[in-house]
Amino acid sequence: MFFSKKIRFIILPFLGLGLAAFLVAMAPEPAAKTPNIVLFFIDDLGYGDLTVTGALGYKTPNIDKLAAEGTRFTNFMAAQAVCSASRAALLTGCYPNRVGVFGAFGPKQGLGLHPQEETIAELLKANGYATGIFGKWHLGSDSIFLPKQQGFDEYYGVPYSHDMWPLHPWQKQAQYPPLFWIDGNKQVKEIKDLNDASALTPTITEKAVSFIKRNKKKPFFLYVPHPMPHVPLAASANFKGKSERGIFGDVLTELDWSVGQIMKELKDQGLDDNTIVIFTSDNGPWLNYGDHAGSAGGFREGKGTSYEGGQRVAAMIRWPGVVPAGRVSNKLLSNIDILPTLVKLTGAKLPKEKIDGIEFADLLKGDDSKKPRENFLYYYRKNSLEAVRKDNWKLVFAHPGRTYEGSLPGKDGQPGPAPEDHAIPLALYDLTRDPGERYDVYSQYPEIVAELEKIAEAAREDLGDDLQKRPGKNARALGKVEK
Template identity: 70%
Template structure:
């Protein structure tokens, strides 16, 4: 038994009292709130589900994206809101089904419609909270001044106003008489992209602009939107990456895009803001399959861009936020591009848009709570406003509809598209995506009760958003922006 002297006992009691008082004081002192996180949002163009090495790509590697998946979470059941450029981007920026906004298809040069300036974008909501906002890459929500990014909440813009195949030199668009394609800086056109050598600098320029934005805004919260114009055709890469893959020009382009992501992630670390930055990596739709060796991979899902099958909608989704988003996790919960806005708004303390949106908040799932199911249904709309399919849980009901198919046709080569059919009637069917993610086996005869349930869901969609196939107008559809003079 240890005996303490009176002096030692008094000393021990004094130390204990000080420790207790210190703990009590720390409980009363309010700890500073964590710094508002930065947000970096990558949005690739026509990148398919299978175009990363972590999702099965062959003959080239994407080590920076693979590392991002290892250091963060991968969401394997993530859908683009529509399988086409402008509509998909409208959904990302507003959290809405694009047809709710009157947005469809891919806007061409000098389009008289665009994203309505009355819609509130993610950039506007974050700017209201004091964020610096910048976009570097492809906009494609209207190329008239009133539709450009600076009128939609962004402080800075440098990029192309629409897809870079909408130019005079594209072999499949030679009769379209497109105007010259220029870079746009803020609201003004700058140098022309004249040929594939110029186009080969696109990824480098976008990367340089994004890195500069981080350097200039590291001391305040920022929202950096990087919608890379590639790997949309025509494919082009800088001299540094030519011939660097075993997959030809497509692999070279993917290698350079992966390098770009690595440069931007590296700059976050260099500037000391890495741990306080949420980084999201997604694509606008699936691959343009009839371009063959110049197209990506749907990862085994049926069809591709421009279709309501999973190959058109299912895209990669990687999310990294050190210390917040679990590392090395894969989640199979259903999510969409529309869900980015409400989730990021919640993270950053921003309000939601005043008008109705369709996105759901998935912050709890993002942080690792796999018991929550933020979304259980999705409406597959295409063309102007055709409801082509509905999904609830893992059941997907496709309605007969006119549409695109790549199946049964040889794909093109060397940058020229192969044939695809736009007028063939697509057969309807019920698919169980748990057992049949390739949508090959119609089981509607085995599950008539599921068909009935999903048809009721479709009626809800039609009442809300309409359905051109049934000549029905929705009660909650808004108008796009229009040039009236």
Template identity: 70%
Template sequence: MTFIPKRSSRLVLSVFSLIGLGLLLSAWVEKPAPTPPNVVLFFMDDMGYGDLSVTGALDYTTPNLDRMAAEGSRFSNFLAAQAVCSASRAALLTGCYPNRLGISGAFGPNSPTGLNPNEETLAELLKERGYATGIFGKWHLGDKKQFLPLQQGFDEYYGVPYSHDMWPLHPAQAQAKYPPLHWIEGNEPKQEIKDLDDAGLITSTVTDHALAFIRKHKSKPFFLYIPHPLPHVPLATSAKFKGKSARGIFGDVMTELDGAVGQVLAELKQQGLDKNTLVIFISDNGPWLNYGDHAGSAGGFREGKGTSFEGGHRVPCLVRWPGVVPAGRVSNKLLTTMDILPTVAKICGARLPKQHIDGVDWVALLKGDNTVTPRDHFYYYYRKNSLEAVRQGDWKLVFAHPGRTYEGFLPGQNGKPGPSTETHEFPTGLFDLRRDPSERYDVREQHPEIVAKLEKLAEEARADLGDDIQKRTGANVREAGRVSQ
């Protein structure tokens, strides 16, 4: 046996202790903190539930979106917060019913109204968390400088300020005397979109800026918002995609949009960001059906854009995040665009807005827990502030109201709209969306207890948000942004 003097033994123990401490410190230093995921949010314009080949589209295919659905999850019961442009976009970025924000309809050029800068957007919350934030595409929340994206939490913006049918050359808007439509970079107008050839470059221009943003910010977390202006009319596509589908110009546009999504997904993989990026694909509302062959498909749901029936609200929702979001899953749980903000905020470690929001967090469902039901009910508001329907679970009570209908009218052709009416009188009806997703069979007489339950829920909405149909003012409605007089 080797004898080690006491002093030497202490020295040996000290050396081993230091080595052990060094190894522990080394292991602690070498283990990096989790990197918050990047977020890419596609928001299409007037794309209906049935406009992807995975949801039944015919005469063209959307292979990139179909692959996104296969590699991620598809949420088949996903609703736009309101079936019209500006209101829907306000809800997405704030997590609120748009009428809570004082916003309705679609803002025109030079509107004195926009999203109130006091509202906190998803971009502001993520920017506070250290994210780079960019938007490329259609804004439509006010075109005055104080309402533009750079004043609403975005670092970069290149896009159009409102719908590209609000321009002098649109055949259905000839009498509107709209001003010229320009691309906006940051806060400044750039080149004019003069004709359909220029409009045919919209999708590729938006995509090019989105790809550049990914490359520029690949070393830090980013939030990339891509609200594509198409397939809203007027339809236009680049030369590369003209005549590529059997569906005509609408199919060509959808083919190009699908390719644009594929380019973004490929760039994420190229930059090594694929597995740490949450990608969400949704639409702002259903199809503008009276444009006929230039309109999309509601996938069998009733009516379309501008209505409180499912065809106006039900939109595609695909979510992809490899290793986190289950692949190949279809969920039928009720969700809305308002639920994007609290969900993304939680995933990215951001706080929620200081003022009340209406969105709910569905992170557990997103990650695969199908036992949870994040959202219990939904209010269908339209026009200025009319409560036209209320839903709880699979039961939907539609209240008597005047509104838009496309039914009974011959749809338009070649870019010109067919007739429709905004004053059709819809009767009250109770619909069981499990068996009757097209909302054709009123079952109020069979289920008076369900009617009573939904009426009580509607009264809560009217007290909170108001109801123009009943001339009620809500207690918790905030003001939209307004240009100073």
């Protein structure tokens, strides 16, 4: 025997420590833990409806905190300025007309996002994620189009906009059917009036918090498309009458509370540092609702238009330790870019079919030398190319469109006029110095016009253009119920 018993007890622990240190040094670094994702998608939230973007009469401290602890994107575009189209774009990474979606689907239309289109939820689920949506779907209310058929494990919410009900303020002749909460694929509870509607935000919040608790041990994708502040506005008793801005301010205060509750749950479960939180809106404000509508923050027009007030929306992304805090990025991006970026960050696979989104992972992480997107296409109606953009030059084509200008807005939940066939003139805008699109410089920059026309021609060839009665070579089919 080489060592006494006493000496062995002294030396062996040191040998063990040395071996352990050697093994740690030789072992590969562990892979970064797959991040969770929380995606807030707010309905009809204008660019100026947060205190961080200039709102008055109420405060949004929890949402502002996302900007303070992450990056705020000031040049972020909804893919189209209307509900269903914008949601289709977000979830598929495509211009909505590529996947055949346009406008806002009503109940019993038999239309929806085609089941063969691949959504963020489907891509992440294939990569081991739990997936849940709590809020407004609006991509088809027939069972074949509902979220559980598009990659979501759980769904609790409303199938379309909550003004599509028997109490609609100006389309009573439409005779909308009763509006129900949907749990999975089943109708579970009718939303009969504004008192019932006041439960929208707190119920969605409760369901989202529960989803986090139940899925804390695996990566998850939580999609929270809040129905508010789309009209009709309703706030729960804890918030009603509490702001200086009336019911609109009350609703925004409650939405901010909802964000705070979900962020608190992430922290309570120890998930805060490993969760990507994205906050944005489907389109700009519905301005003809006056005191029940938000603010476009100085941009021209609002929801349903291809001016910046319709499509430029608030956007911020937070991921502690990865996304720089307190940063503002002015790079051009769109909600169609979220899907490929999440795919890149999570190691998931891209859809099999062509998409239009461009991943911006390096820019998101702080590399400001990156310029992922140079061009953007502004579509509306069924498939009408209404404007094109390169960098900060925007060419608006002559087209019939909505306008809120020149009419007195409504009040107390009743809408004012918003003509749909206003003659929008051909114009060129330099958004660098004229973000309000007030000064047409078309005649001064013929070379810029020619460059933008080339972009438009390529888009028409690819996706079509109803204004020119041209079909697109690469547009795909809308989902339809077979009769």
